[in-house]
Amino acid sequence: MSVKAKKHLGQHFLTDESIAENIANSLSLEGYNDVLEIGPGMGVLTKYLLKKNITTHVIEIDTESVDYLKANYLHLADRIIEKDFLKYDLSLVFQQKPFAIIGNFPYNISSQILFKTLELRHQIPEFSGMFQKEVAMRICSKEGSKVYGILSVLTQAFYDAEYLFTVPPSVFNPPPKVDSGVLLLKRKTNYNLPCDEALFFKVVKTAFQQRRKTLRNSLKTFNLSDNLKANVIFDKRPEQLAVLEFIRLTQEIENQ
Template structure:
């Protein structure tokens, strides 16, 4: 790490100071206007801590630290970490070399609430969402940049071809909003696809009247055979004849709203109990 810090002196702020690494899924945003726009996607309502995932050379970080908040910038790339530590010695910025998917979130801000944002590496972006859902009690807001089709999938509504597992599970706990599209030309190196920025705001009441584990299992099983009706795709749940004829089982998964998936999970839970009896 010391050698990396020596390599990146304060006068090296040009775009080639840190190499984008393919295995880390890095595409560095170079458009200041878009970076500022992403920095303003967080409403900061009810919290003053922000975790930025994948800061790279700090194009978004610089707009976050202008705000009256505490920021942690987390990256796996030693070159990026070294560059940030030299060029952004701000009091309200903590730079952490870690893998978000493997880190203990409780060590970041203790028990305090915090938002998440970033230009997320495409190769782990969906995993970032799933980990956020695990820690939803502490994360009231989540914004950031994904591959456009992934962002659209997360925000999709029932009846859409892109509506799926990510849509249902994210929107069971958060209100999802697709904000804007970003072209490949504003990145170095440019990706082969458009990017999309979204916002997830945790619902005021984000508790659900069924087992979360069971909901996840129902949703994932249903969408694994999305062209089949639920009566066929959920056969592994050993549905009793008593509820098998319920009209909901004649539908395909993309036809069900979030509330209907929760209601379906409740039916299956009750059915499992009565069958066991």
């Protein structure tokens, strides 16, 4: 028995064992006892997680995949969560305990998976996953890069992001049309920002929504004082600002 990949779920099943093992090995397993794999499919990555000294849970919305996992991974059966990761309240499983996230993510929801991880950052010290290559590179990119944007700044405010390796389409069934990239996020020691975090998110998103404009123009809606607008930082475009500068900018707007 095998599972048929479903287009509406964005499924591309990884078939290369060594890549699956490399992804599983990317986690340090330090600072937590549980790991949650998103979208395990037929368990190519799951089997390597189950060999580790950690409690593996999986969350899967596809009933056919769930049936396959229950039939082939008997000792995992009571840790299969048959839910949509984006809508499910994970405290029902983990309470307030820390856990890592890992997976070969469906491209169509990969950014949303990342945003939910950022919301749960107090519980997620480590995250390893496969994205579309260009998205993985964007998340890990630094200021000055053309692909540096909202995902880069918001992620790197709380996590150290490292691009690990590229995965070609040929190792998937069915093969996607683009390369994939695996990245690792390790939460920073101090992941509480010294500014209003909701305002920080708003400033970053507003700035990049008009990324070709200077901050003086793109952040008009924040009713900046003349004194603040005179600051040379407002002559810059958003991709020129490092994460720390966005934090400082948020503090300035907060205190004006």
